[in-house]
Amino acid sequence: MKPLPALELVTRLEDAEWLDPVAKKVRKVVKRTVRPQWARDILHGVPIGHPVHPLAVQVPLGSWISAAVLDALPGNNRAATVLIGVGTASALPSAVAGFMDWSQLHSQQQRVGLVHAAANITAAGLYAASLVARANRQQGAGKALAYLGLGVVSFGGFLGGHLSYRQAAGVNHSEDILHRFPSGWHPLAPLEDLPEGKLHKRVVAGLPLLVFREAESVNVLSDVCSHLSGPLHEGKLKGASLNDASASDGGDPCVVCPWHGSTFSLRSGEVQAGPATARQPRFETRVTGGLVEVNLPGAD
Numbered sequence: 001m002k003p004l005p006a007l008e009l010v011t012r013l014e015d016a017e018w019l020d021p022v023a024k025k026v027r028k029v030v031k032r033t034v035r036p037q038w039a040r041d042i043l044h045g046v047p048i049g050h051p052v053h054p055l056a057v058q059v060p061l062g063s064w065i066s067a068a069v070l071d072a073l074p075g076n077n078r079a080a081t082v083l084i085g086v087g088t089a090s091a092l093p094s095a096v097a098g099f100m101d102w103s104q105l106h107s108q109q110q111r112v113g114l115v116h117a118a119a120n121i122t123a124a125g126l127y128a129a130s131l132v133a134r135a136n137r138q139q140g141a142g143k144a145l146a147y148l149g150l151g152v153v154s155f156g157g158f159l160g161g162h163l164s165y166r167q168a169a170g171v172n173h174s175e176d177i178l179h180r181f182p183s184g185w186h187p188l189a190p191l192e193d194l195p196e197g198k199l200h201k202r203v204v205a206g207l208p209l210l211v212f213r214e215a216e217s218v219n220v221l222s223d224v225c226s227h228l229s230g231p232l233h234e235g236k237l238k239g240a241s242l243n244d245a246s247a248s249d250g251g252d253p254c255v256v257c258p259w260h261g262s263t264f265s266l267r268s269g270e271v272q273a274g275p276a277t278a279r280q281p282r283f284e285t286r287v288t289g290g291l292v293e294v295n296l297p298g299a300d
Protein backbone atom coordinates (compact mmCIF):
# COMPACT_ATOMS: atom_id res chain seq x y z
CA MET A 1 0.00 0.00 0.00
CA LYS A 2 1.25 3.46 -0.88
CA PRO A 3 1.65 5.97 1.96
CA LEU A 4 -0.57 9.05 1.92
CA PRO A 5 0.87 12.12 0.09
CA ALA A 6 0.61 14.00 3.42
CA LEU A 7 3.40 11.81 4.75
CA GLU A 8 5.74 13.17 2.10
CA LEU A 9 4.90 16.72 3.22
CA VAL A 10 5.61 15.90 6.86
CA THR A 11 8.89 14.25 5.91
CA ARG A 12 9.86 17.46 4.09
CA LEU A 13 9.03 19.37 7.25
CA GLU A 14 11.87 17.52 9.00
CA ASP A 15 14.30 19.36 6.71
CA ALA A 16 12.64 22.80 6.93
CA GLU A 17 15.66 24.69 8.24
CA TRP A 18 13.77 27.99 8.02
CA LEU A 19 12.02 26.89 11.23
CA ASP A 20 15.29 26.77 13.15
CA PRO A 21 15.48 30.46 14.21
CA VAL A 22 11.95 30.20 15.63
CA ALA A 23 12.84 26.93 17.38
CA LYS A 24 15.90 28.60 18.92
CA LYS A 25 13.81 31.42 20.39
CA VAL A 26 11.14 29.07 21.73
CA ARG A 27 13.83 26.84 23.25
CA LYS A 28 15.25 29.81 25.15
CA VAL A 29 11.81 30.70 26.52
CA VAL A 30 11.19 27.11 27.64
CA LYS A 31 14.57 26.89 29.37
CA ARG A 32 14.04 30.21 31.14
CA THR A 33 10.49 29.42 32.18
CA VAL A 34 11.13 26.12 33.96
CA ARG A 35 14.48 26.22 35.75
CA PRO A 36 14.50 23.80 38.72
CA GLN A 37 15.69 20.35 37.68
CA TRP A 38 13.04 18.65 39.83
CA ALA A 39 10.27 20.51 37.96
CA ARG A 40 11.83 19.59 34.62
CA ASP A 41 12.08 15.96 35.67
CA ILE A 42 8.40 15.87 36.65
CA LEU A 43 7.37 17.45 33.34
CA HIS A 44 9.56 15.01 31.39
CA GLY A 45 8.03 12.07 33.28
CA VAL A 46 11.13 10.78 35.10
CA PRO A 47 9.08 9.59 38.15
CA ILE A 48 6.71 7.52 35.97
CA GLY A 49 9.40 6.15 33.64
CA HIS A 50 8.05 7.57 30.39
CA PRO A 51 6.99 10.98 29.02
CA VAL A 52 4.04 12.72 30.72
CA HIS A 53 2.91 14.59 27.61
CA PRO A 54 1.18 11.70 25.76
CA LEU A 55 -0.69 10.88 28.97
CA ALA A 56 -1.67 14.49 29.69
CA VAL A 57 -3.11 15.10 26.22
CA GLN A 58 -5.76 12.44 26.85
CA VAL A 59 -7.77 14.97 28.90
CA PRO A 60 -8.12 17.77 26.32
CA LEU A 61 -8.48 15.35 23.41
CA GLY A 62 -11.04 13.18 25.20
CA SER A 63 -13.04 16.22 26.27
CA TRP A 64 -13.00 17.83 22.85
CA ILE A 65 -13.95 14.63 21.00
CA SER A 66 -16.79 13.99 23.47
CA ALA A 67 -18.00 17.57 22.97
CA ALA A 68 -18.02 17.01 19.20
CA VAL A 69 -20.31 13.99 19.65
CA LEU A 70 -22.65 15.93 21.95
CA ASP A 71 -22.72 18.90 19.56
CA ALA A 72 -23.96 16.56 16.84
CA LEU A 73 -26.97 15.63 18.97
CA PRO A 74 -29.79 18.00 19.95
CA GLY A 75 -30.17 19.40 23.49
CA ASN A 76 -26.58 18.99 24.70
CA ASN A 77 -25.30 22.55 24.49
CA ARG A 78 -24.58 22.89 28.19
CA ALA A 79 -22.72 19.56 28.50
CA ALA A 80 -20.72 20.22 25.34
CA THR A 81 -19.72 23.65 26.64
CA VAL A 82 -18.54 22.17 29.94
CA LEU A 83 -16.44 19.59 28.10
CA ILE A 84 -14.90 22.22 25.85
CA GLY A 85 -14.06 24.26 28.96
CA VAL A 86 -12.38 21.25 30.60
CA GLY A 87 -10.46 20.44 27.41
CA THR A 88 -9.26 24.00 26.89
CA ALA A 89 -8.15 24.44 30.52
CA SER A 90 -6.29 21.10 30.55
CA ALA A 91 -4.48 21.90 27.30
CA LEU A 92 -2.09 24.23 29.12
CA PRO A 93 -0.35 21.70 31.45
CA SER A 94 -0.09 19.14 28.67
CA ALA A 95 1.45 21.81 26.41
CA VAL A 96 4.00 22.74 29.10
CA ALA A 97 5.07 19.09 29.41
CA GLY A 98 5.26 18.80 25.63
CA PHE A 99 7.42 21.91 25.28
CA MET A 100 9.77 20.60 27.97
CA ASP A 101 10.31 17.36 26.02
CA TRP A 102 10.53 19.24 22.72
CA SER A 103 13.31 21.52 24.03
CA GLN A 104 15.60 18.46 24.32
CA LEU A 105 15.14 16.97 20.87
CA HIS A 106 17.22 16.86 17.67
CA SER A 107 16.73 19.63 15.07
CA GLN A 108 14.65 17.48 12.71
CA GLN A 109 12.36 16.49 15.56
CA GLN A 110 12.08 20.08 16.77
CA ARG A 111 10.98 21.30 13.33
CA VAL A 112 8.09 18.83 13.22
CA GLY A 113 7.42 19.43 16.92
CA LEU A 114 7.15 23.17 16.36
CA VAL A 115 4.40 22.74 13.76
CA HIS A 116 2.74 20.13 16.01
CA ALA A 117 2.69 22.70 18.84
CA ALA A 118 1.48 25.51 16.55
CA ALA A 119 -1.42 23.35 15.38
CA ASN A 120 -2.41 22.47 18.93
CA ILE A 121 -2.16 26.07 20.15
CA THR A 122 -4.33 27.15 17.21
CA ALA A 123 -6.85 24.45 18.10
CA ALA A 124 -6.93 25.58 21.74
CA GLY A 125 -7.54 29.16 20.50
CA LEU A 126 -10.43 27.98 18.34
CA TYR A 127 -11.95 26.15 21.30
CA ALA A 128 -11.55 29.25 23.47
CA ALA A 129 -13.34 31.27 20.75
CA SER A 130 -16.05 28.60 20.71
CA LEU A 131 -16.55 29.11 24.45
CA VAL A 132 -16.90 32.86 23.93
CA ALA A 133 -19.44 32.34 21.16
CA ARG A 134 -21.44 29.91 23.31
CA ALA A 135 -21.39 32.37 26.22
CA ASN A 136 -22.89 34.93 23.82
CA ARG A 137 -25.64 32.46 22.86
CA GLN A 138 -24.18 32.00 19.36
CA GLN A 139 -24.49 28.23 19.39
CA GLY A 140 -24.03 27.80 15.64
CA ALA A 141 -20.75 29.72 15.62
CA GLY A 142 -19.67 27.92 18.81
CA LYS A 143 -20.17 24.53 17.17
CA ALA A 144 -18.45 25.56 13.95
CA LEU A 145 -15.40 26.86 15.82
CA ALA A 146 -15.23 23.67 17.90
CA TYR A 147 -15.37 21.43 14.82
CA LEU A 148 -12.68 23.54 13.19
CA GLY A 149 -10.61 23.14 16.37
CA LEU A 150 -11.09 19.38 16.22
CA GLY A 151 -9.82 19.31 12.65
CA VAL A 152 -6.73 21.33 13.54
CA VAL A 153 -5.93 19.32 16.68
CA SER A 154 -6.27 16.10 14.64
CA PHE A 155 -3.61 17.42 12.26
CA GLY A 156 -1.48 18.23 15.34
CA GLY A 157 -2.04 14.66 16.56
CA PHE A 158 -0.90 13.28 13.22
CA LEU A 159 2.35 15.23 13.58
CA GLY A 160 2.68 13.98 17.17
CA GLY A 161 2.40 10.41 15.88
CA HIS A 162 5.08 11.14 13.29
CA LEU A 163 7.34 12.53 16.02
CA SER A 164 6.95 9.48 18.23
CA TYR A 165 6.78 6.62 15.76
CA ARG A 166 8.78 7.83 12.76
CA GLN A 167 11.28 10.08 14.49
CA ALA A 168 11.47 8.12 17.76
CA ALA A 169 11.05 11.11 20.07
CA GLY A 170 10.14 10.14 23.62
CA VAL A 171 10.81 6.43 23.22
CA ASN A 172 13.42 4.36 25.06
CA HIS A 173 16.48 4.19 22.80
CA SER A 174 18.21 1.50 24.84
CA GLU A 175 15.43 -1.08 24.95
CA ASP A 176 16.65 -3.06 21.94
CA ILE A 177 19.88 -4.14 23.63
CA LEU A 178 17.93 -6.82 25.54
CA HIS A 179 17.14 -8.44 22.20
CA ARG A 180 20.49 -7.85 20.52
CA PHE A 181 22.92 -8.81 23.27
CA PRO A 182 23.43 -12.59 23.51
CA SER A 183 22.40 -14.20 26.79
CA GLY A 184 25.01 -15.61 29.20
CA TRP A 185 28.45 -14.44 30.34
CA HIS A 186 30.83 -12.80 27.89
CA PRO A 187 34.44 -11.63 28.29
CA LEU A 188 34.83 -7.86 28.63
CA ALA A 189 38.54 -7.26 29.34
CA PRO A 190 41.30 -8.16 31.81
CA LEU A 191 40.65 -6.23 35.04
CA GLU A 192 44.13 -4.71 34.94
CA ASP A 193 43.41 -3.21 31.49
CA LEU A 194 40.46 -1.18 32.77
CA PRO A 195 41.38 2.30 34.00
CA GLU A 196 40.09 3.22 37.46
CA GLY A 197 37.72 6.15 38.01
CA LYS A 198 37.28 6.88 34.29
CA LEU A 199 34.50 6.43 31.76
CA HIS A 200 35.60 3.87 29.25
CA LYS A 201 34.02 2.27 26.19
CA ARG A 202 34.27 -1.41 25.31
CA VAL A 203 32.50 -3.32 22.55
CA VAL A 204 31.08 -6.74 23.33
CA ALA A 205 29.06 -8.77 20.80
CA GLY A 206 29.18 -5.74 18.50
CA LEU A 207 27.46 -3.49 21.06
CA PRO A 208 29.05 -0.50 22.82
CA LEU A 209 29.22 -0.70 26.61
CA LEU A 210 30.10 1.98 29.13
CA VAL A 211 32.59 0.75 31.72
CA PHE A 212 33.45 2.43 35.01
CA ARG A 213 35.86 0.69 37.37
CA GLU A 214 35.95 1.43 41.11
CA ALA A 215 38.87 -0.55 42.59
CA GLU A 216 37.91 -4.24 42.17
CA SER A 217 34.33 -3.43 41.27
CA VAL A 218 33.35 -2.85 37.62
CA ASN A 219 30.13 -1.07 36.64
CA VAL A 220 28.86 -1.65 33.12
CA LEU A 221 25.92 0.04 31.38
CA SER A 222 24.77 0.21 27.79
CA ASP A 223 26.71 3.07 26.19
CA VAL A 224 23.66 4.17 24.15
CA CYS A 225 21.71 6.82 26.07
CA SER A 226 18.06 5.86 26.52
CA HIS A 227 16.98 9.41 25.66
CA LEU A 228 18.21 9.79 22.08
CA SER A 229 21.16 7.40 21.73
CA GLY A 230 23.93 9.75 22.87
CA PRO A 231 27.38 8.12 23.44
CA LEU A 232 27.63 8.02 27.24
CA HIS A 233 31.37 7.28 27.33
CA GLU A 234 31.89 10.80 25.93
CA GLY A 235 29.90 12.27 28.82
CA LYS A 236 31.02 13.72 32.13
CA LEU A 237 31.64 11.79 35.29
CA LYS A 238 29.88 13.15 38.35
CA GLY A 239 30.14 11.76 41.85
CA ALA A 240 31.75 11.62 45.27
CA SER A 241 34.75 9.70 44.00
CA LEU A 242 35.68 12.89 42.16
CA ASN A 243 35.03 14.99 45.27
CA ASP A 244 32.10 16.51 43.42
CA ALA A 245 29.89 18.09 46.07
CA SER A 246 27.08 18.43 43.55
CA ALA A 247 26.58 14.66 43.32
CA SER A 248 22.83 14.38 43.44
CA ASP A 249 22.67 11.32 45.63
CA GLY A 250 25.52 11.97 47.99
CA GLY A 251 28.08 9.53 46.65
CA ASP A 252 26.72 7.44 43.79
CA PRO A 253 28.98 8.07 40.78
CA CYS A 254 26.97 9.17 37.75
CA VAL A 255 27.48 9.76 34.05
CA VAL A 256 26.08 12.91 32.43
CA CYS A 257 25.15 12.39 28.77
CA PRO A 258 27.07 14.73 26.44
CA TRP A 259 24.01 15.47 24.28
CA HIS A 260 21.23 16.71 26.59
CA GLY A 261 22.57 16.16 30.10
CA SER A 262 20.57 13.14 31.24
CA THR A 263 22.27 11.76 34.33
CA PHE A 264 22.43 8.06 35.18
CA SER A 265 23.78 6.24 38.21
CA LEU A 266 26.77 4.19 37.12
CA ARG A 267 26.03 1.57 39.77
CA SER A 268 22.34 1.02 38.99
CA GLY A 269 21.60 2.69 35.64
CA GLU A 270 18.73 4.62 37.29
CA VAL A 271 17.89 8.08 35.93
CA GLN A 272 19.10 10.77 38.32
CA ALA A 273 18.06 13.66 36.06
CA GLY A 274 16.15 13.90 32.77
CA PRO A 275 15.30 14.40 29.96
CA ALA A 276 15.76 10.60 29.82
CA THR A 277 12.93 8.77 31.54
CA ALA A 278 14.10 5.16 31.03
CA ARG A 279 16.99 3.68 33.03
CA GLN A 280 20.13 2.50 31.28
CA PRO A 281 20.39 -1.29 30.90
CA ARG A 282 22.89 -2.47 33.51
CA PHE A 283 25.14 -5.50 33.13
CA GLU A 284 26.15 -7.91 35.88
CA THR A 285 29.90 -8.37 36.15
CA ARG A 286 32.25 -10.95 37.61
CA VAL A 287 35.99 -11.46 37.59
CA THR A 288 37.21 -14.91 36.64
CA GLY A 289 40.97 -15.49 36.69
CA GLY A 290 41.60 -11.76 36.28
CA LEU A 291 39.16 -11.51 33.34
CA VAL A 292 36.05 -9.34 33.72
CA GLU A 293 32.90 -10.92 32.27
CA VAL A 294 29.50 -9.36 31.69
CA ASN A 295 25.97 -10.71 31.63
CA LEU A 296 22.82 -8.78 30.72
CA PRO A 297 19.89 -9.99 32.86
CA GLY A 298 16.83 -10.56 30.68
CA ALA A 299 18.79 -10.79 27.40
CA ASP A 300 17.01 -13.01 24.87
Ligand code: FES
Pocket: 225, 226, 227, 228, 229, 230, 257, 258, 259, 260, 261, 262, 275, 276
Ligand atom coordinates in the same frame (compact mmCIF):
# COMPACT_ATOMS: atom_id res chain seq x y z
S1 FES B 1 20.87 11.56 24.12
FE1 FES B 1 19.72 13.10 25.11
S2 FES B 1 20.40 13.02 27.13
FE2 FES B 1 21.48 11.45 26.18
